[in-house]
Amino acid sequence: MSDNDPQTETDGSGPGIVAPDDEVPTWRERKERTTGLSRLTYEYFERARREDQDLRQESSYVERDVLGFPSWPHETVRNLAIGSVFIGMLLFLSATMPPHLGDPANPAETPEIILPDWYLYWSFGLLQLGPINPELTILGGEKIMSDELYGVLANAVVFGAIAVIPFLNKGGARRPVEQPFWSSVGVAGVTFAFTTSALAVDNLLPIDPNITFDLTFLLPLVAGAVSYAVLKTMREGYMYNLNQRYYRLRPPR
Amino acid sequence: MANDDNYPVESDRRRFVKGVVGGAALSGLLTVGAVSVTLTTTPSGGGGGTMDYRGAARELGPAPRGLPQIPIEIDDDGYVQGMWPEPETVEEGGVEFEVSQTEFEVDGETVTYSTEWFQYCGLQTFDGIRPDADQDAYLRYDEAVPTNDYPWMENISPGSQIHVDDFEDYEDWGNDVGDAGIGQPATATWRSQDVPPEQKIPVLLIRSEEIEAMAEEDEWIAQTCPEGFVAFINKCTHFCCVPGYKRLGESANYDAENKIYCNCHQSVYNPFNIIEERFVSLPRPEDD
Numbered sequence: 355m356s357d358n359d360p361q362t363e364t365d366g367s368g369p370g371i372v373a374p375d376d377e378v379p380t381w382r383e384r385k386e387r388t389t390g391l392s393r394l395t396y397e398y399f400e401r402a403r404r405e406d407q408d409l410r411q412e413s414s415y416v417e418r419d420v421l422g423f424p425s426w427p428h429e430t431v432r433n434l435a436i437g438s439v440f441i442g443m444l445l446f447l448s449a450t451m452p453p454h455l456g457d458p459a460n461p462a463e464t465p466e467i468i469l470p471d472w473y474l475y476w477s478f479g480l481l482q483l484g485p486i487n488p489e490l491t492i493l494g495g496e497k498i499m500s501d502e503l504y505g506v507l508a509n510a511v512v513f514g515a516i517a518v519i520p521f522l523n524k525g526g527a528r529r530p531v532e533q534p535f536w537s538s539v540g541v542a543g544v545t546f547a548f549t550t551s552a553l554a555v556d557n558l559l560p561i562d563p564n565i566t567f568d569l570t571f572l573l574p575l576v577a578g579a580v581s582y583a584v585l586k587t588m589r590e591g592y593m594y595n596l597n598q599r600y601y602r603l604r605p606p607r
Numbered sequence: 608m609a610n611d612d613n614y615p616v617e618s619d620r621r622r623f624v625k626g627v628v629g630g631a632a633l634s635g636l637l638t639v640g641a642v643s644v645t646l647t648t649t650p651s652g653g654g655g656g657t658m659d660y661r662g663a664a665r666e667l668g669p670a671p672r673g674l675p676q677i678p679i680e681i682d683d684d685g686y687v688q689g690m691w692p693e694p695e696t697v698e699e700g701g702v703e704f705e706v707s708q709t710e711f712e713v714d715g716e717t718v719t720y721s722t723e724w725f726q727y728c729g730l731q732t733f734d735g736i737r738p739d740a741d742q743d744a745y746l747r748y749d750e751a752v753p754t755n756d757y758p759w760m761e762n763i764s765p766g767s768q769i770h771v772d773d774f775e776d777y778e779d780w781g782n783d784v785g786d787a788g789i790g791q792p793a794t795a796t797w798r799s800q801d802v803p804p805e806q807k808i809p810v811l812l813i814r815s816e817e818i819e820a821m822a823e824e825d826e827w828i829a830q831t832c833p834e835g836f837v838a839f840i841n842k843c844t845h846f847c848c849v850p851g852y853k854r855l856g857e858s859a860n861y862d863a864e865n866k867i868y869c870n871c872h873q874s875v876y877n878p879f880n881i882i883e884e885r886f887v888s889l890p891r892p893e894d895d
Contacts, residue, residue, distance in 0.1 A: 461729065462796075462807045464849040468871050502669065557857045557873055 469555060479550030480512065481505035485567060515543075531594060532601060534585035542578030549573050654704045655731070655890035660724040661827060663839055664882045667861055668874030670845040672884045674867060675724045677797070677810065677838040678831035680744075685771040687812065688745045689797050689838060690831070691722060694738035704891075707738040713827045718883075720831075725808070725840050726888045728847035733806050735798030737891060742798035745769070746810060746838065749794050756854040757792060758782060769795055769812065771834060777814040784853040785864030790815025790878070792852045794841065809841035809849050811867065817879045828881060837878060843869040844886075852878065 379387070385396045423429055470478050484501035499507070523536045530537035549570040552559060556566040588594075594601060615621060662673035678690040692709040708721035725736060735742050746769045752760045759780060763773065774791050781787020790813040799807035819835040822828045828837075843850050850869035851858075858868035858875075867876040 460804050461847065462804055462809050462849065464851075464869075464871065466855065466870065468848070557860060557870065563860050563873075 467558065469558075472551075475551035475554040476512075476547050477509055477550075477554075479553035479570070480508040482553055482556075482567075483508050529601070530581075531585055531588050531592060534582050534589065537585055538578040538582035541581040542574040545577040546570075546574040654706065654723055655726055655888040656723075657885060658721060658723060658888050659719075659883055659885050661718070661831075661881055661883050662724075663867060663876040663878045664880040665844070666866065666875045666877050666880075667863070668845070668869065669872050670843055670869070670874035670876070672844050672886050673882060674811075674839045674841075674844065674850070674876045674878075676831065676881055677725075677840060678720055679812075679833055679836045679838050681771060681833050681836070686745055687769040687771065687836060687838075688743070689810070690720065691738075691744035691798070692720070705738040711827065711830050713830070718827065723888045726891060727844065727886070728842045730808060730840070730842060731889045731891045733799075733808060734802050735806070735808050740798060742800060744798065746795040746797055746812060747800070749796060750804075753794055753854070756782065756784075756851070757794075759791065760793065763793075769793065771836075774814040774836075777835065778816055782853055784856055784858065788816070789853075789865045790817065790835075795838075810838055811841040811850075811852055811878075812836060812838045813852060813878055815879065821879065821881075825881070837881075839867070839876075839878065843871065843874055845869065845872055845874050848872075850874070850876065 385392075388396065469475075481502070483505050487497050487499070487501050487504040489495050489497050497504075519539075523533070527533040527536070553566055553570045556563045559566055561569075592601070660675050662675040664673045665671075680688050680690050682688060690709070692707045694705045694707050696703055697706055698704075706721060706723065708719055708723075711718045711720060722736065722738060725731075730736050734740055747766055748760070748763050748769060750765045752763050752765050754761050759776070773793075777791035779788045780791040781789070793812045795810040795812050796807045797810045814835045815837070816835060818828065818832050818837045822832055822835075831837075841849050848869050848871040850867045852867045853865065855868060855870055856864075857870065858864050858866070861868065861873055861875055863875040867878055868874075869876075
């Protein structure tokens with residue numbers, strides 16, 4: 355019985371699985387031994403690799419341990435291409451858009467609809483918290499600070515909360531059901547961002563401003579409570595406690 | 608450390624020199640800063656300062672104070688003008704400047720009306736607010752008459768002088784904002800002929816039965832609001848927008864459909880509640 359004649363053993367072990375020794379051919383030797391198209395392909399690639407290697411060795415180019423491309427020509431050509439795209443977009447827009455944005459601002463007139471930038475609505479809404487600026491009895495019903503200062507401090511409170519939350523919750527959860535409380539805090543916060551934005555433009559909403567003001571604080575609470583209840587219910591549906599290990603699985607880094 | 612000898616050894620003498628050089632550099636910097644601020648900014652002329660004025664009471668919103676009132680005079684031909692007293696030169700703190708002011712007797716007390724009441728929100732830089740400006744005191748209609756909001760102004764020729772007869776149906780005039788019969792409004796400009804649009808002084812003029820009724824009770828109203836006319840500088844004291852009287856339907860949300868409503872930050876002024884307030888008037892820039 356020669357080595358080239360595989361034979362199945364009765365204990366189920368396969369034939370010929372042995373540790374490689376000096377006799378065992380390398381992968382390159384196996385490639386070299388093949389014939390036909392695979393041999394041709396091997397020779398072609400091998401020759402290309404060899405030529406590339408020779409060129410590298412002949413050239414004065416010094417290979418360095420740097421991940422990157424030379425600024426000339428690679429980076430320069432790339433940057434010129436990207437820059438051309440954006441300049442082209444600018445030229446296209448400036449050619450198709452109306453030539454100007456309208457008359458210069460006239461302080462003697464106020465437009466009928468005048469609004470801050472939309473992404474600052476929430477902050478402008480926080481400036482309108484005058485009605486909940488507390489009046490202290492010990493001060494004889496006086497407000498401890500002006501409504502303006504109160505509104506500015508409300509902004510500081512929001513920024514402070516956003517800064518503190520990462521220290522209270524490290525963000526270990528990958529899906530809302532894992533931490534229903536913090537998820538509902540997030541839902542309430544996002545809702546609050548929208549309701550304060552609505553408060554900033556309450557004069558244009560078809561709702562009584564007092565109702566808008568109340569909803570500004572009620573809606574986030576309601577949204578937070580509802581999402582908490584929903585997430586807790588979803589945990590039941592998932593049999594979360596039973597399958598905790600599965601839900602807490604993390605993909606490998 | 609290999610490079611220790613790059614630096615000289617710390618010594619009392621060296622500390623002393625450092626202090627002297629540092630102090631000199633700092634004071635030089637401050638001097639240069641002060642000189643450049645002085646050179647690049649215009650010194651303010653005289654005028655301004657704390658003053659008591661009368662105006663439409665602020666009822667709601669972030670505005671700090673009421674809208675200043677312009678005393679009205681009606682000439683023999685029936686044209687409406689804002690009171691602009693003869694300018695006089697006063698000296699205060701070594702600075703000579705012009706003021707236009709006059710005194711009223713109200714309930715036995717003296718109320719000083721000064722055109723410095725209107726020196727806020729950049730108005731103090733307007734040409735027409737200078738007491739000796741080459742302008743008359745007549746109120747004139749806007750160049751762009753707001754006929755959408757005040758349909759009665761359709762027959763008004765833009766820029767013409769305001770006449771009492773234009774306000775004939777003030778007792779029952781109304782538009783689709785608020786209630787009819789509160790008062791007939793007009794927007795106007797004052798002392799703003801031949802100036803660019805951004806230099807025109809906006810004025811709100813209202814003729815109302817309510818003012819006539821108030822004039823019987825109040826000596827100040829009686830002297831400054833003839834025939835039911837009351838006028839205000841139409842600049843919000845909050846951030847200098849131009850408010851409107853019975854112009855926007857949204858004002859009803861703030862109980863302001865019959866009052867003066869600023870749509871920028873929802874300030875509300877009551878034109879039929881003229882009160883005395885105090886503010887700091889800004890100085891006019893020095894004449895060229």
